[in-house]
Amino acid sequence: MPNSNPLIIDGKVISEKVCDSLKPRIERLAEKGIVPGLAVVLVGDDPASKVYVGMKARAFEKMKLYSETIHLPKDTDRETVLNLIDDLNKNDKFHGILVQLPLPSHLDEMEVIMKINPDKDADGLHPLNLGKMILGVDGPLPCTPHGILMLLKYSDIDTSGKHCVVIGRSNIVGKPIANLLAQKSASGNATVTVCHSRTRDLQSIARQADILIAAIGRPEFVDHRFVREGAVIIDVGVNRVDDPTAKRGYRLVGDVNFDDVKDIVSAITPVPGGVGPMTISMLIANTVYLAEKPASN
């Protein structure tokens, strides 16, 4: 039976709940004279990255936390970027450092991420922290995957024993979320299948999912042919598509064709307003977590 009343998972509301839950910890830090601080490094003028960085700065301001964005021109050389990270590593104002991705192609993303002191890795993307994540050791988790776990938790969607199909194998989303969902933990215990551009018969695998996570970066790629009735859909995509009727000349769509699947699914995240706000609140959570660590005090 088609479900004409699916749960629309509201990332803005859940993100506010997460932020509210951090307030007592922020107050405890304030009693010790500590204001969690984040340095955001933006290289170049990618329009979407500029928007994300602006949203992060506003979210920190709203929580009365400290953040500074260091905006470098797109042709900034490797040494300058690495020296900047070095300086930020040594600067006590900053408990967290985030390098906005993607970087211009002449810079090696992995080299830059590896330069960040793992104790200041607000994105949880340093190999040491990803290693800890895989081993189930405490550390900062990548923000978007962590945000997805929170969306599921706050929506009372249990992952234990479920078949989760992840479409996409990026370092930022696909690989870590697949790993977290398979972990022996309250937010894991799922059976996970990772699909990607070389997967054969993607639609039939996706249709086996109890929870389908789309993180491929292709506008409205997932439609009803990929979705089993009653599935939960987490749409990680944020894609700009031309729309002459829109004020800015474009609109944002996810990797999922929302209208095509909404009557089949039991729950779905919208774009915008689903995963996006969670990425920001988990960045705040990571910065608070790093500020609490003895290494930074």
Ligand code: GUN
């Ligand atoms: N670009 C898109 N999403 C992200 C993210 O979560 N972290 C960073 N550093 N860059 C991004």
